[in-house]
Structures are given as structure tokens and as C-alpha cells.
Amino acid sequence: LIVVRELVRTYRMGEVTVQALRGVSFAIDQGEFVAIMGPSGSGKSTLMNMIGCLDAPSGGSYQLAGVEVSALSDEALSELRARTLGFVFQRYQLLPRQTALQNVEMPLIYRGVPSAQRRWRARIALTIVGMGERLDHRPNQLSGGQQQRIAIARALVGSPSVILADEPTGALDTATGAEIMALFQRLNRIQGVTVILVTHDPEVARYAGRVLRVRDGVLIGDGPPPAR
Amino acid sequence: LIVVRELVRTYRMGEVTVQALRGVSFAIDQGEFVAIMGPSGSGKSTLMNMIGCLDAPSGGSYQLAGVEVSALSDEALSELRARTLGFVFQRYQLLPRQTALQNVEMPLIYRGVPSAQRRWRARIALTIVGMGERLDHRPNQLSGGQQQRIAIARALVGSPSVILADEPTGALDTATGAEIMALFQRLNRIQGVTVILVTHDPEVARYAGRVLRVRDGVLIGDGPPPAR
């Protein structure tokens, strides 16, 4: 499903060059549950942006569902992304002037889903993450963990075949975090959804079947999750 | 140092009323290391905003260093806050158009510290949190955990007597998080800095001498940190 080869991402700011990714290669099959771990600044979010088709690499190749992503037009890319992926951003990236419901409806608006159906599906997604009573709240009227859950609901509402989640339980207490991880687990085991998540938490990584370890923009490990 | 009595905070949005804090009472002495824990949406950040003089309660009283905070003028309040407190926000709240260095200099600009000294102290604070090589980067050129460390450096740069930190290691890998907690521990034990932090992580809470547990805007526990 996902084939990444020698992926490079370099940021240039005047004289300074940051090599966020320095040649990363791996493959992920449909139905896998993969965790990405590594120190702060090691390239995890950069890698997620590549996989999520939100950013283009400086070098190397990325194939998603057999398609070379760099060969696609912007339009075809947006369409592939909307159809296939659900993304939970590290900083949530909610629209501040939209309500929780409107934020979660966004992916369905993009897909042309009719409004009654869209509203219904968004309500369900919000209820699943425990935010069913906050539909009309705006992000700045919600706690950090509540905002994170809105972002998770938005990633799920389009029933994507791949969920990319950048530290999806970072702002959640243990009990709520466990509920969200159980949800991802069900989607993975029962519906075959491919889950790729970034985490610093070994407890979260244990839900995955496989852990990719990153350090300084390089893959330094690819194996089972940390033992207890 | 900190005396909170029957603190109430109610948010009204049209017909909906959210009771974020429903009458919270406790006292914290100079030199204590306190953790605040509780479910997502339970009122922790709201309580931190009260203690940090960033928000006024709807009811009850709050005394800081013997002064009733609600009796102060805005000016006197800002001055007390700048002199006494260092705050790490849950969402970091960095100025997006300022560099890391400029962001960390802010509290010292407010205090009228001369520019050479200010720059020097900001550099030291950034080096202490491992961000010494990113002085000229802007927040959107930094990873989540790097931004969080800038926010921590900014809270420390004024050598405050009280540090308020809302989930200060949420975006950090285990090793970096442990470095930050060791830093807070040194400031507390060696320099007598009062540390009050919100966390979801029992590992972090164990650095504290005392844990205040919140649920639905009410204090439900006040005792030692969770056992291993």
C-alpha cells in the first residue's frame, strides 16, 4: 500500500539547511498497525506529512496504492488524499471560527456528501470520541484534550482506509487515551483500516504490530513494539 | 504562598453554561512541587489560568503572596505576574512571527532588562532546554517538541519564584521529557522554586510531592503521587 524509497526532505532558511529526512525507506501493507517513535525533532511529523501527501519530498520516491505520488497533479493528489486518508495533526489544525460539528463535516464537504448525511455522520463521529455534547462549541471554548478529540473525529468521519495520527493521545488523560486507542484497534482489526501513528508513549506503541524508529532523519529500527 | 477558596469559573455561551470550576479550595506553600491531574475537560487549565492570574474567577477568592488577586488593578496584576510567575501554556502560545530567541526574551523586555543582558539570559535558557542551536528559527520551522521547549525556556528566563506548567512534557520523547523534569526538580530542590504542573502522566506526577486530583470542576483528591 505504502512504499517509501530513499525519502529526503531538506529545509533551507537562508544559509541554514536542516536535513529533516535523510533517505528513509520502508513499506507498509494494507491492514497494518504501525507506530513511529523517536526523539523530538527527529523527523516523525515530516515523515507523516510525506505519507499524508501534505508535503513533497526533496528527493526519493513515495508510492501510495501503486501510484507514484510525485507524478500526480495537485488536483489528483487532493482527490486521492480525500478519498483514502484521515489525518490527525500534532497541533490539531482545527478551523477556529467553525464549530466542532462544522470542523468534522469538512472532509465530507470536500467530497460532495449531501448536507443532511454529512451532519449525521459528523454527529456520529463526535459521539464516538465522547464529544457529542459539544457540537456547537468553537475550538477556543474547548479544553486541549477536547480539541484533540475533535481532530480525531474529523480524521474518522470520511471512513478512510488509512488513518495517519501524529501523537493522537498526547493531550488526553489515561482513560480517554485508552478509549481512543481501543477505537483505532477496532477500526484496524474489524474494518481493516491501516493505522500509522506517531507516539512518544510505549503504552500507545504496544497497540501497534510494528514500530519504526527514527533518529536524526534516519530509520534506525523496524521491529516489534517495546516489551513491557 | 497560594491560597484558593471556593473558586468558581463559569463560561456562558448563549443558552449554554459550562461550570469549569465549581468551588475549589486548597493552599500551596513556597517551595512545594505539586501536580494537578484529572480527565480531559475537568478544569485543570482553567484552574492554572486562575493561579497564573491570566483569568478572573466568577466567584471565590485567590490570594497570591498574601495579596487578594481580585482586588488588584490590571497594572498591578501584570506587574505581580511578571515578577513572580513563569507560565508554560498547554498550547505553548509562542509568537509566530518572532524567532525562538525573541520569544524567550519577551518576559525580560516586559521587565525592562537591558538588551545585551536580555539576549544573554535568553540564550542560556534556550541552551538549558536543548534548543541553543535554534535561536533564529521561527515556531513554524520547529517540531512540536521543539516549540514546547521554547515555551519552557520562556517560562524560566525571568528566574520566577513560581513555575506553572500545563502539560510541559506532552510533546516530548521520554528522554527529553526526563531532562525537563530533572530541570524542574533541580529548580525546586536547589533554588526553592515552587512548581505547579498539570499532567496526565503518572511518571511525571511522581516528581511532585503532592497531587491535586480534579474531576468535573471539583477537587476530589489531595495527597501523595500515585505509587509505582
Ligand SMILES: Nc1ncnc2c1ncn2[C@@H]1O[C@H](COP(=O)(O)OP(=O)(O)OP(=O)(O)O)[C@@H](O)[C@H]1O
Ligand atoms: N473559553 C471557554 N468557553 C467555554 N467553555 C470553556 C472555555 N474554556 C474551557 N471551557 C470548558 O471548561 C471545561 C474545563 O476546561 P479545561 O480547559 O480547564 O479542561 P482541562 O482539564 O484542562 O482539559 P484537558 O486535559 O483536555 O486539557 C471544559 O468542559 C471546557 O470545554
Ligand SMILES: Nc1ncnc2c1ncn2[C@@H]1O[C@H](COP(=O)(O)OP(=O)(O)OP(=O)(O)O)[C@@H](O)[C@H]1O
Ligand atoms: N518548516 C520548517 N522549516 C525548517 N525546519 C523545519 C521545518 N519543519 C520542521 N523542521 C525541522 O525538521 C526537523 C524534524 O522536524 P519534525 O517536526 O519532523 O520532528 P518530530 O520528530 O515530529 O519532532 P517532535 O517529536 O518534537 O514533534 C526538526 O529539526 C525541525 O526543526
Ligand SMILES: [Mg+2]
Ligand atoms: Mg512532531
Ligand SMILES: [Mg+2]
Ligand atoms: Mg487543559
